[in-house]
Amino acid sequence: MTITNTAAIQIVTLERPALEAVGISKRYGSREVLCGVDLIVRAGQLHGLLGPNGAGKTTLMRVLLGLVGRDAGDVHLLGQRVDATDRRVPDGVAGFVDTPAFYPYLSGRRNLELLARLDGHRRAEGAARVSDVLDQVGLSAHADAAAGGYSAGMRQRLGLAAALMRSPRLLFLDEPTSSLDPAGARDVRALARRLADAGTAVVLSSHDMSEVEELCSTLTFIHHGHVIFSGTLEGVRMLAPPQVHAMHTSDDRAALGLASYRPGITAVRASGGGLEVSAHLDALDEYVIALGCAGIAVRALESRTRSLESLFLDITGDADGAEATTASRLSLAEADAPAVIS
Amino acid sequence: MLRGIGAVTSVECSKLAAQMKTRIVLAACVAGPFVFAVAMRVQSNVPADTLFGRSITESGLAVPLVVLGFAALWVFPVVASVVGGDLFSSEDRYGTWATLLTRSRTRAEVFAGKVVTALGFSLVATVVLALSSIAAGLLVIGHQPLVNLSGVLLAPGPALVRIATAWASVLPSAIGLTALAVLASVATRSSAAGIGLPVVGALTMQLYAMVDGPEVIRRSLITSGFGAWHGLLAEPSYYGPIGHAALAGMLYLVVCLAIAHHVLRHRDIGG
Numbered sequence: 001m002t003i004t005n006t007a008a009i010q011i012v013t014l015e016r017p018a019l020e021a022v023g024i025s026k027r028y029g030s031r032e033v034l035c036g037v038d039l040i041v042r043a044g045q046l047h048g049l050l051g052p053n054g055a056g057k058t059t060l061m062r063v064l065l066g067l068v069g070r071d072a073g074d075v076h077l078l079g080q081r082v083d084a085t086d087r088r089v090p091d092g093v094a095g096f097v098d099t100p101a102f103y104p105y106l107s108g109r110r111n112l113e114l115l116a117r118l119d120g121h122r123r124a125e126g127a128a129r130v131s132d133v134l135d136q137v138g139l140s141a142h143a144d145a146a147a148g149g150y151s152a153g154m155r156q157r158l159g160l161a162a163a164l165m166r167s168p169r170l171l172f173l174d175e176p177t178s179s180l181d182p183a184g185a186r187d188v189r190a191l192a193r194r195l196a197d198a199g200t201a202v203v204l205s206s207h208d209m210s211e212v213e214e215l216c217s218t219l220t221f222i223h224h225g226h227v228i229f230s231g232t233l234e235g236v237r238m239l240a241p242p243q244v245h246a247m248h249t250s251d252d253r254a255a256l257g258l259a260s261y262r263p264g265i266t267a268v269r270a271s272g273g274g275l276e277v278s279a280h281l282d283a284l285d286e287y288v289i290a291l292g293c294a295g296i297a298v299r300a301l302e303s304r305t306r307s308l309e310s311l312f313l314d315i316t317g318d319a320d321g322a323e324a325t326t327a328s329r330l331s332l333a334e335a336d337a338p339a340v341i342s
Numbered sequence: 343m344l345r346g347i348g349a350v351t352s353v354e355c356s357k358l359a360a361q362m363k364t365r366i367v368l369a370a371c372v373a374g375p376f377v378f379a380v381a382m383r384v385q386s387n388v389p390a391d392t393l394f395g396r397s398i399t400e401s402g403l404a405v406p407l408v409v410l411g412f413a414a415l416w417v418f419p420v421v422a423s424v425v426g427g428d429l430f431s432s433e434d435r436y437g438t439w440a441t442l443l444t445r446s447r448t449r450a451e452v453f454a455g456k457v458v459t460a461l462g463f464s465l466v467a468t469v470v471l472a473l474s475s476i477a478a479g480l481l482v483i484g485h486q487p488l489v490n491l492s493g494v495l496l497a498p499g500p501a502l503v504r505i506a507t508a509w510a511s512v513l514p515s516a517i518g519l520t521a522l523a524v525l526a527s528v529a530t531r532s533s534a535a536g537i538g539l540p541v542v543g544a545l546t547m548q549l550y551a552m553v554d555g556p557e558v559i560r561r562s563l564i565t566s567g568f569g570a571w572h573g574l575l576a577e578p579s580y581y582g583p584i585g586h587a588a589l590a591g592m593l594y595l596v597v598c599l600a601i602a603h604h605v606l607r608h609r610d611i612g613g
Contacts, residue, residue, distance in 0.1 A: 062440075062610075062611065062612060065444050066443065066444070067439075067440055067443060067444070067610070067611040068610040068611065068612070069608065069610060085607065085608075088446070088447070088448040088449075089443075089445065089446065091446055094444065096441075096444070097440055097612065098440075098612070100440070100441060101436055101437035101438045101440070101441055102436075102438065102441060103357060103436060103438060104436060105360055105361060106357070106360055110360075114353045114356055114357070115441070115445055117349055117353050117356075118349055118350065118353055118442070118445040118446065119446045120345070120349065120446060162441065166445075
């Protein structure tokens with residue numbers, strides 16, 4: 001009987017999302033930073049948290065990690081309700097917000113050993129775990145140097161190591177690659193992917209839209225403290241305006257005329273020659289078939305893949321207000337490189 | 343809860359052990375009385391304007407009492423605040439609150455562990471200073487009988503008991519002052535304020551004690567306990583001031599820590 005009950009409890013626990021935050025509100029004085037934010041992330045999901053500066057992403061992560069008190073709402077982490085006042089982070093939950101900070105007069109290794117002690121690890125067990133996570137983040141060579149001499153990128157790696165020491169089943173990462181070189185960023189992305197594949201729920205806050213696009217299957221857009229979208233990457237693309245395609249045909253003038261009669265198609269002459277066609281894929285397919293039926297050959301069709309950032313700016317309708325960083329603009333440029341689909 | 347407090351205390355002690363300031367303070371507590379005793383022995387002048395200063399070359403037992411009198415003015419406030427006034431605000435200085443509070447410990451456990459460390463350091467430093475003073479007096483000058491404040495000659499054995507009790511009598515005040523430093527550290531989030539305010543506060547209280555004022559205020563000053571031991575070295579001995587000092591120390595402890603805990607518990611980290 002006892003075994004049956006335990007099994008039932010385990011099943012219930014497994015079915016709950018790793019992160020379940022409902023109606024989270026936070027106000028600083030008269031400024032409402034979070035307004036009834038809901039966020040649900042399941043085990044094994046890599047969930048992106050997106051929004052312009054000041055949207056409330058970091059505050060939301062602070063609330064979820066118990067660093068900032070919430071004015072309203074409920075938070076369940078790994079099935080455990082997080083008390084609004086005591087705010088203890090449950091075992092199996094880890095992460096960092098902003099660039100992680102450590103005691104500068106201690107070595108990186110010693111910092112981790114003390115954190116392991118706080119987590120209840122015994123000395124020998126903690127030392128072995130520390131060596132393991134230092135290897136995972138590629139910091140073993142610098143582990144015995146004072147943390148005060150670490151670069152921002154090394155601190156970010158050490159922060160990731162500190163999070164990994166908790167064997168996380170729910171991991172919060174706030175801009176985890178912002179200070180890393182390209183190789184380091186690639187390693188961290190691969191690590192995040194591996195953790196998610198192993199069943200860890202990962203919440204990734206980032207300004208780098210291409211990073212989120214590459215890693216995350218689900219995402220939440222936050223704008224002025226409100227969730228304006230939460231769902232799959234495909235879902236947000238459905239909400240976005242039609243994609244723009246560059247098209248070259250055997251008779252651009254006739255193709256332009258045909259487009260004017262077809263619903264869901266907007267075509268204009270491109271400055272460099274050819275046409276710019278805005279359409280959802282199904283309408284575009286029908287248009288291309290219609291061109292063929294009309295004896296007009298399609299010689300080239302290039303999709304200018306819209307980056308997540310473009311979609312975000314479209315959805316928020318706040319292109320001027322969204323303070324895209326230089327880095328994200330660079331990533332936008334990369335993402336906007338045309339991909340030939342025909 | 344106790345396991346959590348133990349873990350935090352252990353971590354805080356390891357951090358303290360790695361810091362130069364802790365080692366310097368403890369080294370000064372050990373070496374200071376010996377340097378003082380040697381200086382008294384080799385020079386012809388004595389600190390005649392301090393209690394037991396005149397006796398310092400006649401009995402080594404006067405050394406711990408002279409050190410105790412001097413410590414009341416400067417050393418206890420500094421010892422109380424150098425750790426207590428920095429233990430919380432250093433997390434602000436290094437930006438490590440988020441690192442600390444995202445482990446498996448509640449804020450209450452973190453607070454309690456840090457307070458235990460701060461109080462423990464004050465107690466250890468005071469005990470080390472007491473033992474070092476007694477050892478310096480006995481080893482450098484000798485264990486001659488001591489003339490007490492009423493002019494009665496005390497044999498070394500009974501004198502040592504009274505000296506040990508005198509040092510023990512300042513512990514509640516040292517604890518109260520440490521709690522004040524903790525409050526300053528938590529409330530201001532500044533190590534400069536956390537260390538400086540208790541020192542300045544202690545000096546101000548000692549200045550106030552020199553002017554006329556309501557007795558109830560005088561007795562409620564945390565620094566009143568640093569002179570309460572005088573009654574132990576009189577004939578007959580009187581203990582009233584020690585009792586008042588103990589009460590004042592406990593009052594400061596409870597009130598300061600309650601406020602500090604409330605502030606830390608409701609604080610938004612980095613928000």
